[in-house]
Amino acid sequence: MKVTVNTLNKMKQDGQKIAMLTCYEASFATLLDEAGVDVLLIGDSLGNTVQGQSSTLPVTLDHMIYHTACVAKGTKDAMVLADLPFGAYQASPQQAFDSAVRLMQAGAEMVKLEGGMVMVETVDFLVNRGIPVCVHIGLQPQSVNLYGGYKVQGKTDTEAETLKRDALALQAAGASLVLMEMVPAAVATAVTGLLSIPTIGIGAGVNCDGQVLVLHDMLGIYPGKKARFVKNFMTGASSIQGAVENYVKAVKGSTFPAEEHSF
Ligand SMILES: Nc1nc(=O)c2c([nH]1)NC[C@@H]1CN(c3ccc(C(=O)N[C@@H](CCC(=O)O)C(=O)O)cc3)CN21
Ligand SMILES: CC(C)C(=O)C(=O)O
Numbered sequence: 162m163k164v165t166v167n168t169l170n171k172m173k174q175d176g177q178k179i180a181m182l183t184c185y186e187a188s189f190a191t192l193l194d195e196a197g198v199d200v201l202l203i204g205d206s207l208g209n210t211v212q213g214q215s216s217t218l219p220v221t222l223d224h225m226i227y228h229t230a231c232v233a234k235g236t237k238d239a240m241v242l243a244d245l246p247f248g249a250y251q252a253s254p255q256q257a258f259d260s261a262v263r264l265m266q267a268g269a270e271m272v273k274l275e276g277g278m279v280m281v282e283t284v285d286f287l288v289n290r291g292i293p294v295c296v297h298i299g300l301q302p303q304s305v306n307l308y309g310g311y312k313v314q315g316k317t318d319t320e321a322e323t324l325k326r327d328a329l330a331l332q333a334a335g336a337s338l339v340l341m342e343m344v345p346a347a348v349a350t351a352v353t354g355l356l357s358i359p360t361i362g363i364g365a366g367v368n369c370d371g372q373v374l375v376l377h378d379m380l381g382i383y384p385g386k387k388a389r390f391v392k393n394f395m396t397g398a399s400s401i402q403g404a405v406e407n408y409v410k411a412v413k414g415s416t417f418p419a420e421e422h423s424f
């Protein structure tokens with residue numbers, strides 16, 4: 162059955178975990194779809210995994226459109242979610258809408274953008290024009306130059322309060338999903354409890370409503386430095402299909418992430 166925003170909401174209500182993985186092309190899309198992954202994210206992490214860049218900043222809207230079209234072709238049931246890349250949405254709600262339209266026309270069913278309170282107006286603008294939005298808060302890789310590195314966000318009480326306030330405001334603006342990257346597990350748990358829409362974590366502890374990892378990280382084929390939240394699911398699996406099935410099982414059974422993958 163096709164995964165829609167309604168499916169994801171029902172999964173949260175029923176306490177069923179959402180399994181998300183990044184995907185950048187059609188063959189993997191079919192494999193992940195058949196292994197039971199609920200949401201395929203065309204992440205701008207393709208800058209790192211596909212293009213060999215050291216950040217996501219060089220990724221363009223045209224790159225994202227190309228990979229979104231490839232993934233959409235190979236997907237049957239999973240939801241197709243595409244990242245808006247750096248520079249394609251921050252200038253104005255109008256710019257975000259124009260870029261989101263192009264991703265939706267390439268086959269995306271929801272778009273994701275990075276930012277907290279600053280994106281409230283943009284989320285409202287897109288949702289009122291028919292485009293479902295996932296907001297990416299906590300560590301926002303497109304802001305790496307501002308942070309001076311990929312660091313845990315929301316560690317102080319003030320930062321944790323800002324994260325909660327932002328998540329509530331984005332939900333009120335009409336966001337369908339909240340993705341939290343590298344935030345303390347206790348803070349992600351609090352945000353998940355405050356919201357009626359589902360949360361997806363990466364380095365945000367086991368209590369989020371779902372989990373996401375970069376495909377190349379969970380298959381152990383990314384050559385770069387591994388973040389704490391990464392687990393190689395090829396260990397103990399005899400095929401890529403098996404590794405992905407084990408990831409889906411681990412997310413659904415709340416055995417991933419463990420303490421060692423959380424902050
Ligand atoms: N292959 C890949 N996986 C990712 O998860 C990912 C990308 N690429 N590209 C875009 C961003 C960048 N991300 C990153 C990159 C590095 C760390 C990292 O080095 N984390 C360390 C430091 C933690 C700290 O200083 O507090 C860690 O131990 O987790 C985390 C997230 C997440 N995203
Ligand atoms: C790491 C996930 C959440 C992402 O945004 C990406 O892959 O670009």
Ligand SMILES: [Mg+2]
Nearest residue numbers: 204205206244
């Ligand atoms: Mg991204």
